[in-house]
Amino acid sequence: MSVSYRQAFVGQIRKDLRQSGRRLAQTLTPLFFFSVVIALFPLAMTPDSEALAKIAGGVVWVAALLAALLSLQTLFRGDFEDGSLELMALSGVPMWFQVIAKQMAHWLLTGLPLVILAPIAAYSLNLNGDAYITLMMALLLGTLVLSSFGAIGAALTVSVGQGGLLFPVLVLPLIVPALILGAKATEFAAQGRDPGGALSLLAALCILSVSLAPFATAASLRVSLD
Amino acid sequence: MNAFMNWFYRMASPPHFYRWSGTAIPWFLVPATVLAVIGLYLALVTSPTDYQMGDTVRIMYVHVPVAWLSLMCYTSMAVASAIGLIWRIKLAHAVAAAIAPAGASLTALALFTGSLWGKPTWGTYWVWDARLTSYLMLLFLFAGFALLRNAFSDVQRGDRAAAILAIVGVVNIPIIHYSVNWWNTLHQPASFSVTKGQAGIDSSMLWPLFTMLFAVTLYLVALVLMRTRNEVLIRERRKAWIKEVLVK
Amino acid sequence: MTQWADWFAMNGDGVFVWPCYIVTVLVLVGNLLIATRNRRRLLEDIRLQIPMENSR
Numbered sequence: 080m081s082v083s084y085r086q087a088f089v090g091q092i093r094k095d096l097r098q099s100g101r102r103l104a105q106t107l108t109p110l111f112f113f114s115v116v117i118a119l120f121p122l123a124m125t126p127d128s129e130a131l132a133k134i135a136g137g138v139v140w141v142a143a144l145l146a147a148l149l150s151l152q153t154l155f156r157g158d159f160e161d162g163s164l165e166l167m168a169l170s171g172v173p174m175w176f177q178v179i180a181k182q183m184a185h186w187l188l189t190g191l192p193l194v195i196l197a198p199i200a201a202y203s204l205n206l207n208g209d210a211y212i213t214l215m216m217a218l219l220l221g222t223l224v225l226s227s228f229g230a231i232g233a234a235l236t237v238s239v240g241q242g243g244l245l246f247p248v249l250v251l252p253l254i255v256p257a258l259i260l261g262a263k264a265t266e267f268a269a270q271g272r273d274p275g276g277a278l279s280l281l282a283a284l285c286i287l288s289v290s291l292a293p294f295a296t297a298a299s300l301r302v303s304l305d
Numbered sequence: 306m307n308a309f310m311n312w313f314y315r316m317a318s319p320p321h322f323y324r325w326s327g328t329a330i331p332w333f334l335v336p337a338t339v340l341a342v343i344g345l346y347l348a349l350v351t352s353p354t355d356y357q358m359g360d361t362v363r364i365m366y367v368h369v370p371v372a373w374l375s376l377m378c379y380t381s382m383a384v385a386s387a388i389g390l391i392w393r394i395k396l397a398h399a400v401a402a403a404i405a406p407a408g409a410s411l412t413a414l415a416l417f418t419g420s421l422w423g424k425p426t427w428g429t430y431w432v433w434d435a436r437l438t439s440y441l442m443l444l445f446l447f448a449g450f451a452l453l454r455n456a457f458s459d460v461q462r463g464d465r466a467a468a469i470l471a472i473v474g475v476v477n478i479p480i481i482h483y484s485v486n487w488w489n490t491l492h493q494p495a496s497f498s499v500t501k502g503q504a505g506i507d508s509s510m511l512w513p514l515f516t517m518l519f520a521v522t523l524y525l526v527a528l529v530l531m532r533t534r535n536e537v538l539i540r541e542r543r544k545a546w547i548k549e550v551l552v553k
Numbered sequence: 554m555t556q557w558a559d560w561f562a563m564n565g566d567g568v569f570v571w572p573c574y575i576v577t578v579l580v581l582v583g584n585l586l587i588a589t590r591n592r593r594r595l596l597e598d599i600r601l602q603i604p605m606e607n608s609r
């Protein structure tokens with residue numbers, strides 16, 4: 080009966096990727112959302128490219144954060160409703176391990192595309208040319224932090240009826256450090272200053288949250304399953 | 306150790322707690338009131354004005370105790386949550402649930418008094434100062450805890466879910482605080498610091514401060530005991546001991 | 554009399570100091586009142602529930 084860890088891990092990622100391939104529109108929604116939010120800022124503030132350049136890094140970060148959260152909200156919803164979450168709990172493979180697999184599949188589908196899309200969005204906002212590499216590196220680390228905390232929030236609210244509204248309230252204060260560090264690193268690079276300090280702090284935060292959050296997520300899922 | 310754990314478990318059993326807490330509350334509330342009256346007199350009448358801040362320094366005597374204790378509230382809420390999760394003690398969850406609204410109201414007070422202090426010293430009610438911003442985040446964390454707990458129709462599930470959130474939050478508080486601090490120092494070179502003057506603070510200012518701090522601490526213990534009793538009533542309403550306590 | 558007025562005005566800072574103290578006292582006392590009101594309601598609820606269960 081016992082499944083090897085590797086099998087469970089790969090199986091989970093495959094299953095999630097296959098499912099989202101079938102629901103392509105749903106998978107792409109966060110990316111559309113990201114683009115729409117980016118487009119709102121010039122409309123709401125000013126089309127003046129100098130003014131936009133000043134806020135470009137921050138705007139891209141806020142938009143990416145909202146898009147990532149939007150998609151993370153339902154990370155466990157489907158599995159909870161069709162009962163596969165209970166199968167996961169009974170499979171003998173530790174829950175936190177499978178949580179990492181789910182997070183990774185989700186990150187491949189949302190986090191990574193956001194990292195790739197971000198420079199285009201930043202270009203439309205006239206971000207200084209030196210900052211693109213930093214922006215992508217910061218987002219690479221930042222989206223991992225987001226998905227770690229987002230997974231905790233998603234697991235806590237998965238069995239709650241009004242979970243959709245509750246989720247951002249729980250998660251947003253927790254991801255403030257990632258937002259600050261990521262946006263500042265981008266801003267520093269755009270101003271020609273050294274973003275190294277902010278980036279290494281973000282990397283530390285990334286390692287910390289990626290390694291610890293799955294345990295909290297697994298514990299939260301168990302609460303919803305009991 | 307074993308004797309201590311036995312004592313602990315006995316004190317933490319809901320019927321036992323309900324009985325001893327009932328007699329304990331006045332023992333905290335009465336000294337709290339007395340100290341508060343003395344503290345108010347010291348703070349508003351006898352304490353001197355600051356040579357820099359003038360009379361606004363009197364705001365410190367409410368602001369600082371409230372701000373310190375709101376952070377204390379979050380920490381003890383997280384500790385109670387952890388105890389509840391690890392040893393499955395129902396009373397610990399009840400305590401955590403009782404602390405949350407008390408802590409949230411103290412955090413809101415810290416923000417309110419802080420911004421009223423900010424107007425005469427900084428010239429504005431709100432700046433994105435590191436302290437104000439981290440306390441705003443603290444308020445959100447308290448709100449999240451209370452909202453999550455209430456979102457579950459089953460009390461015990463809500464308890465455990467909220468407990469996990471409290472622990473995740475308490476790990477995050479220092480990170481939030483330092484990141485906000487770091488972010489803030491980039492923007493506000495040498496803003497007025499509340500703590501800066503305190504190294505050489507005069508004893509005429511320390512006395513009212515500590516009196517008020519002590520008064521609010523005692524008040525808080527009484528309030529949390531009262532609210533925990535209510536939480537115990539909610540959780541144990543179908544138990545036989547409650548009927549024995551009530552029907553006499 | 555002016556002595557009291559001076560004290561109350563606190564050199565013009567009274568506008569900031571007094572609201573702090575008043576709101577703090579109101580909130581702290583309010584917390585206690587809410588707790589006692591909740592307690593009364595809970596006890597009433599439980600008292601109502603006892604005869605219902607006995608009659609079953």
